[in-house]
Amino acid sequence: MDADGLKKHILAYWEPFHLPNVHNMAMFPLALILGFAFQSAKLPISDLPKDIVKMRPANGIAARVDGIEIKVSDVDALLWDWRKDDVLDDLIAYRLVKAEATKMGLKATDTEIKEAVNKLFQAISDTLDKGQDLQSAMLSQGTTLSRVHMRVATEVLMRKIILASFKPQEFIDISTITIKPNSDSLADLKSAIELADGVYQRLQRGENFDAVLLSVAKDPNAIKARGKVGWRKESALPEQTRKELNTLKAGQFTKPAQTVNGIQVFRIDQFGRDAKGENLTALQDWYVGGMRVQVVDKLRKAAKIERF
Numbered sequence: 001m002d003a004d005g006l007k008k009h010i011l012a013y014w015e016p017f018h019l020p021n022v023h024n025m026a027m028f029p030l031a032l033i034l035g036f037a038f039q040s041a042k043l044p045i046s047d048l049p050k051d052i053v054k055m056r057p058a059n060g061i062a063a064r065v066d067g068i069e070i071k072v073s074d075v076d077a078l079l080w081d082w083r084k085d086d087v088l089d090d091l092i093a094y095r096l097v098k099a100e101a102t103k104m105g106l107k108a109t110d111t112e113i114k115e116a117v118n119k120l121f122q123a124i125s126d127t128l129d130k131g132q133d134l135q136s137a138m139l140s141q142g143t144t145l146s147r148v149h150m151r152v153a154t155e156v157l158m159r160k161i162i163l164a165s166f167k168p169q170e171f172i173d174i175s176t177i178t179i180k181p182n183s184d185s186l187a188d189l190k191s192a193i194e195l196a197d198g199v200y201q202r203l204q205r206g207e208n209f210d211a212v213l214l215s216v217a218k219d220p221n222a223i224k225a226r227g228k229v230g231w232r233k234e235s236a237l238p239e240q241t242r243k244e245l246n247t248l249k250a251g252q253f254t255k256p257a258q259t260v261n262g263i264q265v266f267r268i269d270q271f272g273r274d275a276k277g278e279n280l281t282a283l284q285d286w287y288v289g290g291m292r293v294q295v296v297d298k299l300r301k302a303a304k305i306e307r308f
Contacts, residue, residue: 042098049110052144052146052149054146088307093155099303108156113153117148158292158296161295168218168280170235171239171287172237172245172268173270175228177196177213177216177229178261178263179193179265180218181262192263195263199265204253213226228269237266241255241266250271251268253265
């Protein structure tokens with residue numbers, strides 16, 4: 001894996017937390033050697049396992065060059081000058097999420113965080129080039145285990161916050177065949193409705209969904225996806241379609257309905273209320289991904305953030 005690939009894997013945990021009007025470095029932020037107080041008067045660094053945080057050298061010497069010492073105090077001033085915004089971005093995000101989770105009575109256990117970190121590292125390791133070392137690849141991008149640990153801990157808490165409002169019965173997994181009128185004229189609309197009715201009748205007779213789709217679809221993206229839409233809120237469907245859902249089962253089809261996309265026939269692939277195991281996890285992942293930015297924005301607006 002190249003540097004960009006490694007970055008994408010780790011930034012996937014953190015992208016929504018970048019605060020506005022803040023300098024973002026090309027390398028990974030989240031240096032944890034600076035403290036930032038929060039509710040319980042602890043420092044965020046105290047939430048990290050001690051064995052993964054590299055502390056200052058006890059002798060006050062950071063390095064020697066031809067016998068000439070570079071002191072920790074020399075590094076401190078430059079770290080504050082060069083990396084302050086990077087550090088504060090991540091610590092502010094951690095503070096916001098941790099405070100909200102505490103208010104909601106939610107916690108991230110050490111086991112949960114460790115499992116999530118291991119899962120991320122496994123995903124990265126699986127894509128490394130032969131002979132490439134994970135730790136070396138991470139260090140080349142300016143990140144360490146402690147940096148990833150805090151990001152993942154924040155993500156675990158964020159997921160819990162979002163899923164507290166999750167109601168699987170509100171969602172449905174669907175595919176669709178869409179017939180778009182050639183124009184806004186009544187004649188073209190009528191033709192589209194007649195074609196969609198024909199599609200519905202063919203599906204009701206048991207014709208293969210993919211075959212019917214390919215016989216009428218013009219959108220290359222719809223063809224490539226085989227009509228798959230994925231999880232959506234039931235409330236996003238047309239009223240006529242929502243009423244039909246009570247009489248249908250997974251694998252069945254709704255009657256044609258007019259939407260902003262055209263005339264659509266929907267196949268019910270799965271009801272959220274029936275989702276279990278990997279299917280439920282996939283629905284939760286989709287929901288968390290869709291809600292993350294909204295929740296982060298809400299936390300930012302509710303907090304008083306002062307930078308000095």
